[in-house]
Amino acid sequence: MTPVAVMVGANRVVAAAGIIHPLGNAELSADDEKALRRRIVAQALEALKTEVARPTVFSSE
Amino acid sequence: MPLRVVCYVNQFFGQLGGEEKAGVGPQVVDGAVGAARAVQQALGDAGTVVATVICGDNYVAEQADRALAEMLKYVRDARPELLVAGPAFLAGRYGVACGALAAAVQAELKIPAVTGMHAENPGVDLYRRQVYIVETGAEATRMLAEVTRLVALALKLVRGEAIGAPATEGYFARGLTRNVEVATIAADRATAMLLDKLAGRSFTSEVPRPAFASVPAPRLLKTLEGATVALVTDGGLVPKGNPDGIEALNATRYGAYSIEGKAGLDAAQYDNPHRGYDTSWVKQDPHRLVPVDVARELEQSGAIGKLHETVYSTVGVATTLAHSARMGAEIAEKLRAAGVDAVILTST
Numbered sequence: 001m002t003p004v005a006v007m008v009g010a011n012r013v014v015a016a017a018g019i020i021h022p023l024g025n026a027e028l029s030a031d032d033e034k035a036l037r038r039r040i041v042a043q044a045l046e047a048l049k050t051e052v053a054r055p056t057v058f059s060s061e
Numbered sequence: 062m063p064l065r066v067v068c069y070v071n072q073f074f075g076q077l078g079g080e081e082k083a084g085v086g087p088q089v090v091d092g093a094v095g096a097a098r099a100v101q102q103a104l105g106d107a108g109t110v111v112a113t114v115i116c117g118d119n120y121v122a123e124q125a126d127r128a129l130a131e132m133l134k135y136v137r138d139a140r141p142e143l144l145v146a147g148p149a150f151l152a153g154r155y156g157v158a159c160g161a162l163a164a165a166v167q168a169e170l171k172i173p174a175v176t177g178m179h180a181e182n183p184g185v186d187l188y189r190r191q192v193y194i195v196e197t198g199a200e201a202t203r204m205l206a207e208v209t210r211l212v213a214l215a216l217k218l219v220r221g222e223a224i225g226a227p228a229t230e231g232y233f234a235r236g237l238t239r240n241v242e243v244a245t246i247a248a249d250r251a252t253a254m255l256l257d258k259l260a261g262r263s264f265t266s267e268v269p270r271p272a273f274a275s276v277p278a279p280r281l282l283k284t285l286e287g288a289t290v291a292l293v294t295d296g297g298l299v300p301k302g303n304p305d306g307i308e309a310l311n312a313t314r315y316g317a318y319s320i321e322g323k324a325g326l327d328a329a330q331y332d333n334p335h336r337g338y339d340t341s342w343v344k345q346d347p348h349r350l351v352p353v354d355v356a357r358e359l360e361q362s363g364a365i366g367k368l369h370e371t372v373y374s375t376v377g378v379a380t381t382l383a384h385s386a387r388m389g390a391e392i393a394e395k396l397r398a399a400g401v402d403a404v405i406l407t408s409t
Contacts, residue, residue, distance in 0.1 A: 001408065001409075005408070007273065008273045009273045009274065009275050009276050011276065011278035011279075012278065016407070019338050019409050020338050020339050020340075020341075020342050020343070020409070021342040021343055021349035021350070022296070022349070022350065022407050022408065022409055023348060023349050023350060023351075023352045023355075023407060024342065024343075024346060024348060024349030025349075026342050026345065026346075026349075033349075034354070034355065037348060037349075037352050037354070037355050038355050038358075040352075041352050041355045041356060041359065041405065044405045045285055045290075045359070045364070045365065045405075048281050048285065048290075048403045048405075049281055049285060051278070051280055052278045053278065054275075054278075
């Protein structure tokens with residue numbers, strides 16, 4: 001859904017783990033799922049620190 | 062019998078003066094004054110401007126209700142069959158006043174009212190659904206030509222003639238859908254459009270996309286270690302029982318839910334009315350939608366200064382732009398008042 005977020009003008013967009021569970025994944029173990037969530041939130045904090053001039057997608061490498 | 066027409070103009074176009082006269086209250090003058098003369102000229106024999114209502118822009122902007130009531134009385138007393146407001150061009154206060162008066166005259170006096178302004182006049186978005194607003198330039202350099210188009214549309218309205226599409230008649234789309242008969246079927250038209258697109262020719266879509274205003278990206282003014290961060294979601298997190306009655310789709314409401322003293326969200330205490338995705342997974346563990354657990358850890362480790370103790374939530378599916386914008390503005394206002402520096406909004 002990141003193209004929609006960019007289209008409507010959200011300035012800092014982080015690609016998350018999916019529509020039905022943006023910050024999780026039931027197929028992972030509890031520990032791995034939480035680690036995934038930590039990575040996405042960390043990415044969001046990174047985005048908040050970053051100056052942007054236009055809608056920008058921050059994707060985890 | 063020529064048509065009885067009343068014009069509304071501001072202090073400048075009513076020849077009272079410039080900004081120094083913007084505080085002047087409503088007055089009415091017999092006949093056509095200032096810019097209203099252009100309306101009279103465009104009307105020709107079809108109508109007579111019997112009165113011109115003049116009011117200062119600041120007076121209307123600062124006490125809109127009172128100014129509108131006073132102007133409405135002047136208009137009513139002149140017993141018109143048509144009101145022409147403006148045109149206001151790119152003058153914002155004037156444009157908003159033109160739209161408001163035209164809408165009020167239509168509603169109260171049951172006569173047609175038209176106005177004109179530039180596309181970027183704030184009056185356009187506020188009133189184009191209620192009144193016909195003819196598109197003009199930013200300045201009054203082509204006044205007579207533009208007033209002539211405005212008057213032509215107004216006369217059609219008075220006579221009850223069919224009004225063409227916005228692009229044909231030169232007014233701003235009113236957001237109405239009207240059935241039209243066309244010679245070719247949709248598949249043929251779409252194919253023709255695609256061919257035009259591939260060949261680099263211009264084409265006009267039959268489904269205009271909404272224009273989203275660009276919002277300047279704010280800069281985080283503090284370090285994260287000193288910042289208060291809030292969590293917001295449009296994914297439908299609600300406490301059990303959905304106390305705010307947030308709609309399953311087409312939402313008009315949002316909720317504010319405290320997470321004070323909570324290290325995380327207990328699935329047993331939450332629910333999710335969102336009907337735009339399969340909510341089974343986030344009901345099983347609400348952190349898959351709103352990461353309170355991780356955010357709390359970051360607060361404790363000092364990576365962020367503070368986690369805001371209120372989570373805002375709504376349902377983002379088939380939600381109208383107008384309600385989204387309103388709810389967003391209200392939530393932002395509350396977050397700002399609470400001293401929040403940054404927001405992570407999780408979306409499904």
